[in-house]
Amino acid sequence: MPRPRRQQISVTDTPYYHIVSRCVRRTFLCGQDHATGKSFEHRRQWIEDRIRLLASLFAVDIAAYAVMSNHYHVVVKLDPVQVEHWSDDEVLRRWGCLFKGPLLVQRYRAADPQESYELAQVKEFAQCYRQRLADLSWFMKCLNEPIARQANQEDGCTGHFWEARFKSQALRTEAALLSCMAYVDLNPVRAGMAATPEASAHTSIRERITPRFNLAQAVREQMQMDALLRFDGNVKPLLHFESAWVQEEQTGIPFAFEDYLALVDYTGRAIDPKKKGAIANALPPILQRLGLNPEQWLVQSTQFGASYRQQRRRSAA
Known part of the structure; x- marks a missing residue:
């Protein structure tokens, strides 16, 4: 029997959790119905937009996400102390x-x-x-319920869209966080849906590399500019893997984004016999594919939030 959610979530142990939610009819509810040929790919954008909106309202930060054809992954950081300042x-x-x-x-x-x-x-x-607003279960309720209602209305039906409960996995070490984020960002590559992480639609790694901003949607939904939890490589070194989380001032992901990109690229090239895809070994490293040298990337990654404001000004012009 599943344990109550309050027994699975303990911010004193770790603020990071890996969340998975699946559709009940897994073959086409968010993807392509191979029986009828009808596409439901647009629903992946619904989920991605909803994740961004909720991240701007809840004391829940998004470290990584990937919206697949029949399920989605989210890596969250809970910050209940934040609500006390509101x-x-x-x-x-x-x-x-x-x-x-x-x-x-x-x-x-x-x-x-x-x-x-x-x-x-x-x-x-x-x-x-x-x-x-600091509760993970309420975050997931506000994420899944509107998507289910919208999809059922589109299908002209009633009933469950999602499985009964979302799955949560505590990420208790830095190694667990890093490996889980890489796993999530590589999901489309492993499923054969994309050749590279930067080409993977509806993923956090593509959002970080190429931020997207919709002015009308932002105004309508009152979204904030910073959609994803930033990388903060100056707090802890990347090589400090196996230690548990320590109680210190930490607002971002304790790794350098350039190191994380290199790790995702390296991991994606490893062939997994249980998965369909991998990054081709003939491809150059990811920073080279993006046409950036390390100095350029450092500027772009540290000014990630500003890119939204620039896009907003261009959209309003």
Whole structure:
């Protein structure tokens, strides 16, 4: 019998978790229906956009993701301390991007006059939402339920779209985090859906290499510019593999992105007999394929968030 989720998630042990969620009808719900020839590939973009939106609202950072034809992977970092710094108004604003909330909360956000007992109730709602915005199960609920409703509406049917529970795996060491992120980013290559990581659609590694920004969607969904957790190679050296997480100030992924790209490229060239694809050994290294020398890449990777702002200005022009 599966353990309760609260027994599987412990931020004191590790803030990083690998999440997997699968469709109930695995052959075509997010991909190509080989029986009818109908394509449902556009649903992969639904999931990717929803991940970005929720990452901008929850105290949950996205380290890696890959949206496949019948399932998706997400590597998350939980940061429950973050919500303690949000004001009640900020909590209500974030929650209001997802749900209308009770009438009392709607009136408060509209700046309508309220009695003291009503304000006390609003404060209780804010405290409840504060806890939810730091909760992985609520993050997944807000991710999976809207996608299921949208897909069922498109199909003209009812019933389950996702399997009953998402699967979570604690990543307790730096080696576990690094190997899991590489596994997730290489999923399309291993499945034979792409030849290289930078050509893999709907993955975090492609998002980091070639950030995409949709101004109309960002305004509509109130998305923030920084969609992914940044790499912070200055905090810990990449070679410090087997130690458990230590309690110190750490906001980003404790590796250099250039090292991570090289590791993904190296791992992707190894042939796995259980998988369909691998990166061809004849291809040059990934930085060379991207046309960047290490100095250029260092500038681009450290200014990852600024690239969104630049795209936003160009889109608004």
